Amino acid sequence: MEDLPLIALTPPPPYFAVIFTTLLADDVPGYADMADRMMDLASRQPGYLGVESVRAGSGITISYWSDEASIRAWRDHAEHALARRLGRESWYTAFALRVCRVDRDLFFERPTGQDPE
Amino acid sequence: MEDLPLIALTPPPPYFAVIFTTLLADDVPGYADMADRMMDLASRQPGYLGVESVRAGSGITISYWSDEASIRAWRDHAEHALARRLGRESWYTAFALRVCRVDRDLFFERPTGQDPE
Numbered sequence: 001m002e003d004l005p006l007i008a009l010t011p012p013p014p015y016f017a018v019i020f021t022t023l024l025a026d027d028v029p030g031y032a033d034m035a036d037r038m039m040d041l042a043s044r045q046p047g048y049l050g051v052e053s054v055r056a057g058s059g060i061t062i063s064y065w066s067d068e069a070s071i072r073a074w075r076d077h078a079e080h081a082l083a084r085r086l087g088r089e090s091w092y093t094a095f096a097l098r099v100c101r102v103d104r105d106l107f108f109e110r111p112t113g114q115d116p117e
Numbered sequence: 118m119e120d121l122p123l124i125a126l127t128p129p130p131p132y133f134a135v136i137f138t139t140l141l142a143d144d145v146p147g148y149a150d151m152a153d154r155m156m157d158l159a160s161r162q163p164g165y166l167g168v169e170s171v172r173a174g175s176g177i178t179i180s181y182w183s184d185e186a187s188i189r190a191w192r193d194h195a196e197h198a199l200a201r202r203l204g205r206e207s208w209y210t211a212f213a214l215r216v217c218r219v220d221r222d223l224f225f226e227r228p229t230g231q232d233p234e
Contacts, residue, residue, distance in 0.1 A: 005140065006175055006177075007138050007212070007213045008138075008213070010213075017215065017217055019134065021179075023122065052136075052177060054173065054175075054176050056171065058171075059171050060123075060169060060177045062138075062177065092227065094224075094226040094227065095124070095225050096125070096127075096169075096223070097222060097223045098127075098221070098222040098223075099219070099221050100134055101217060102216070102217045103216055103218060105213060106213070108205060108211060108212050108213075110209065110210050110211065
């Protein structure tokens with residue numbers, strides 16, 4: 001499977017997922033830049049496997065990690081900790097965060113019927 | 118925490134999540150009706166705890182379940198099995214499906230500062 005938009009090409013299970021479901025306030029100065037910055041910063045942390053995110057203001061972002069220690073290290077990253085504080089104070093009216101162990105997965109890609117380029 | 122849009126008010130962990138990340142084809146006749154029907158049907162299955170879904174054509178839908186047997190029973194539900202076949206044949210260009218055990222979670226809701234109604 002080649003690179004696809006949205007879908008993270010994670011390795012075989014087990015691995016870990018952080019599901020972050022957010023409701024945004026009406027006015028969120030600085031949020032979009034910070035969200036982009038955090039996506040970029042997360043992708044350079046040890047144990048990072050990928051991310052899937054659909055946001056339309058409110059939204060769902062799932063990051064995938066090789067182990068729980070990597071999730072804790074990212075939680076405690078200084079710049080991320082600042083972003084999390086701003087999130088609670090300014091941007092999010094509500095959120096749910098869930099840490100999961102992925103036990104099995106399944107990927108599907110429809111054959112295109114086209115010759116490879 | 119009262120009813121919130123998007124966020125599923127799941128019970129304390131452990132419980133299970135099915136993360137379904139989809140890329141839709143350009144033309145998807147019957148998809149929206151079937152997706153709504155499946156959301157409704159899932160919500161009436163044993164072990165169902167809630168759903169979170171953000172779809173803009175492609176999207177992420179996460180359903181929460183009390184145990185893995187309930188996830189398997191829903192997978193094998195006859196009407197759902199038909200929908201899954203149509204999905205592979207007609208609607209999805211690609212998807213990832215992940216079954217996870219949620220080990221910990223965290224809910225945040227900003228105080229409104231308003232008197233209760």
